[in-house]
Amino acid sequence: MTIELSAELIAAETAAWAEIQAGGLTVPTAHAEASGTPRLAVEEAVKQVVRHPEPAA
DSSP states (O other): OOOOOOHHHHHHHHHHHHHHHTTOOOHHHHHHHHHTOOHHHHHHHHHHHHHSOOOOO
8 A cells, every 4th residue: 555645744744854853942841841751752652642642532
């Protein structure tokens, strides 16, 4: 199965990755620095909540 990726999507991800590599202050990076939590752990937790939210009670 081939996934078609648009040039715009690749450009957006490339720009985001370059900013992260340059130490750009993303929301997860800012939270990680403020809380002393590893950035990767914060990013994974945010992705989990956004992509797989708890069902409404």
